[in-house]
């Protein structure tokens with residue numbers, strides 16, 4: 001299958017776009033001017049059900065929706081476009097709106113390590129055992145998710161984290177023997193040609209690092225371009241490279257991003273999953289919980305069951321981040337926990353490998369373990385699944401119950417305490 005991307009400048013050429021009114025096309029143009037917009041022929045032809053596109057999860061996940069901007073911002077851009085304002089004027093307005101949408105959440109800039117006197121812009125190292133690597137060639141995606149927190153990387157170039165050399169990565173790993181995992185991320189690293197993967201992976205294999213146990217690839221490609229592993233011209237070479245990594249004694253894990261069971265149903269994705277597993281790749285799945293997309297226990301239970309049937313291990317359920325179109329997708333922490341719990345209770349133990357709901361915030365990955373009542377006070381029970389300081393992990397702590405809370409910033413310590421247990425040492429680490 002030949003890859004065909006669509007974005008703001010050519011989406012009117014999509015044959016199925018005839019189902020949209022002129023008004024709906026204009027809405028895509030307005031919102032797509034502010035938020036990144038890109039989709040592809042697989043999403044358009046095989047995932048979206050165009051007979052009811054307005055409610056279709058894949059349409060909403062790829063095509064900008066009017067309500068993803070607040071009314072004032074929407075009206076401002078709409079009137080600029082209607083009046084054919086010069087692009088410089090439009091871009092100035094766009095920039096202002098984007099900066100209001102928290103383009104760099106969870107303190108990502110503080111994850112960038114200093115090494116040999118320099119800031120390593122292509123590496124983030126937040127959790128002791130795991131290094132994130134942002135290969136330069138992997139900083140875009142086959143299609144853009146409208147909820148994505150990486151959106152400023154596509155929209156605002158100055159927030160781009162990327163790096164060229166495999167060499168620096170290897171030296172950083174040698175200097176930091178506590179690291180067991182390298183996670184390739186982006187954008188979407190699977191957008192890279194196999195020859196770039198070869199450059200990076202061969203460097204890791206040849207370095208023969210005793211500490212390196214897992215190479216992980218965080219990717220949406222199985223859901224949005226499964227042909228990467230079947231008919232793309234360098235698909236077979238990529239699978240052979242994965243086999244080589246595995247044979248060298250390093251585990252290779254794909255952190256696959258699946259939002260909805262519909263993404264697991266096409267012949268193309270099932271074939272890609274079979275081929276990856278046959279090449280020795282372990283596939284794990286993760287997704288945020290998103291209103292208007294997957295905010296029901298039945299959807300999650302079906303997703304996990306179908307994943308496990310195809311050999312995938314359910315891994316994380318995330319709370320939608322506090323960035324971009326968060327208001328459109330946000331689910332309260334209370335509901336997130338109810339959905340997780342209900343879905344978890346519907347599936348057999350083999351699917352219950354999934355952790356969540358988890359907030360990836362600046363101090364760490366905070367799990368909403370549940371809602372409880374302790375000595376007359378209703379509380380959220382929370383727990384770090386990952387922490388900037390590993391000592392925080394696995395110690396339950398408590399926040400005042402708040403039915404409207406959607407993110408950690410909305411929470412206050414329970415029992416009249418002034419701060420959460422980790423805050424002192426967190427501020428020290430930050431300083």
Ligand SMILES: *Cc1c(COP(=O)(O)O)cnc(C)c1O
Nearest residue numbers: 111124126127130132183360386
């Ligand atoms: C989630 C995440 C990881 C991976 O953590 P695991 O719990 O091992 O999957 C690594 N680095 C950052 C910054 C993360 O947010």
Ligand code: SF4
Nearest residue numbers: 141144145148187220
């Ligand atoms: S594929 Fe990943 S990085 Fe790319 S837009 Fe979607 S969530 Fe963001």
